[in-house]
Amino acid sequence: MSLENLCKLIEEGDAEEAKVLTEKLLKDGVNPLEMIDSLTKTMAHVGDLFAKLDIFLPEIMLSGEALSAAVEILAPYLEAAGGREVKGKVVLGVVKGDLHEIGKNIVKLILETNGFIVKDLGYNVDSLQFVKEAEAMGADFIASSSLMTTTMPRQLEIIEILNSKGIRDNYKVVIGGAPTSQMWADKIGADLYCYDAKSAPELFSAVLAGK
Ligand code: B12
Structure with a gap:
């Protein structure tokens, strides 16, 4: 299972599976920032599908929820990488x-x-x-x-x-x-x-x- 699979799960709006795969990819050492980049691109693609009427609002909502669920899992990994000084x-x-x-x-x-x-x-x-x-x-x-x-x-x-x-x-x-x-x-x-x-x-x- 790869980052590509995770993007697919976001597109399909499968929050539960997206969470599981996000955890797995992080454990495999995939960079969380790279993941956010790919998932952002996936959401832009979902927006294009919506604009072309290939999908409708409920589907976008599910994708959005799946992305938020994945970001929640990513949060502590980003925090671990952060600095302490107030900038x-x-x-x-x-x-x-x-x-x-x-x-x-x-x-x-x-x-x-x-x-x-x-x-x-x-x-x-x-x-x-x-x-x-x-x-x-x-x-x-x-x-x-x-x-x-x-x-x-x-x-x-x-x-x-x-x-x-x-x-x-x-x-x-x-x-x-x-x-x-x-x-x-x-x-x-x-x-x-x-x-x-x-x-x-x-x-x-x-x-x-x-x-
Ligand atoms: C998810 C989504 C929704 C979800 C939002 C869920 C939520 N809780 O946020 C729901 C389903 C609710 C929704 C509703 C609507 N949506 Co909508 N939605 C999207 C979609 C598919 C993805 C947006 C997203 O979350 N992307 C992922 C995030 C991570 O990316 P991002 O927001 O761009 O942010 C990144 C950068 O831009 C940057 N960034 C963003 N902000 C900031 C701010 C600062 C300070 C900095 C430094 C950086 C930064 O950092 C982020 C990470 O890198 C977009 C398509 C698109 N191309 O954007 C359409 C889109 C924005 N929606 C659109 C529309 C039309 C609507 C609705 C009007 C639909 C309707 N007919 O009811 C409603 C409007 C509701 C409203 N009043 O706001 C249109 C807007 C068209 C336009 N006029 O410009 C789009 C472009 C879809 C389309 N192609 O038609 N939507």
């Missing part, structure tokens, strides 16, 4: 109107296991709440996830609120999520776009160091 404070959430939280949960896990303190605001988070929570926490980063073209403008809204309060320079604004891009980050004036969760710790540190 920065992050307010993280999924923007208003958007319920896609799996990617955000992975980002949280990877940041935390790499020495960042993360305040997880959950999903469907009002733009003003990102800002209020960042002020309350004294955060270094405001990081938002958007999975739909219809909710991406909320990432701009967060920056507009910071500008209107005159506190834009107090925070590094980070954006992520499948439909977002470097081009979108440049357009809205975000400090950082992250393509995936794996690269987040290094990129966050570089942006904080002004590199």
Whole structure:
């Protein structure tokens, strides 16, 4: 049984078998970050099937649940690999109107296991709440996830609120999520776009160091 089999189980939405195989692959020494990469690609493929009407919402939901179940098994293995020094404070959430939280949960896990303190605001988070929570926490980063073209403008809204309060320079604004891009980050004036969760710790540190 290989990583390919695990991807198949996620696609089929078989959470129970996915958990068993995730455990087995980890014991066989497969890198947990490599697993997350492959599973993320599988979910993108599931999304394409949905877009083509080859599958419907219940199937996506089952795949999402299976992926979350696998990530739960992966969590302690990532934690074991993490560092201890505090590298920065992050307010993280999924923007208003958007319920896609799996990617955000992975980002949280990877940041935390790499020495960042993360305040997880959950999903469907009002733009003003990102800002209020960042002020309350004294955060270094405001990081938002958007999975739909219809909710991406909320990432701009967060920056507009910071500008209107005159506190834009107090925070590094980070954006992520499948439909977002470097081009979108440049357009809205975000400090950082992250393509995936794996690269987040290094990129966050570089942006904080002004590199
Ligand atoms: C799973 C899923 C769902 C699940 C969500 C379950 C959950 N608890 O999260 C359910 C079934 C609930 C769902 C519902 C809907 N969905 Co949906 N869904 C998906 C799907 C298949 C996968 C998303 C996912 O979890 N991927 C896996 C994770 C790990 O990847 P990721 O989120 O991209 O995150 C990675 C990176 O992007 C990055 N990252 C993400 N965020 C951030 C943030 C920061 C700060 C950083 C640093 C990095 C980062 O790190 C992650 C790991 O590397 C996508 C397809 C796709 N291509 O994305 C469609 C998709 C996003 N959904 C879509 C749609 C249309 C819907 C619905 C409207 C369906 C409907 N008709 O009701 C509803 C909307 C609900 C809402 N209001 O949000 C469309 C969106 C189209 C658009 N407008 O852009 C997509 C693209 C499918 C499609 N091709 O049509 N969905």
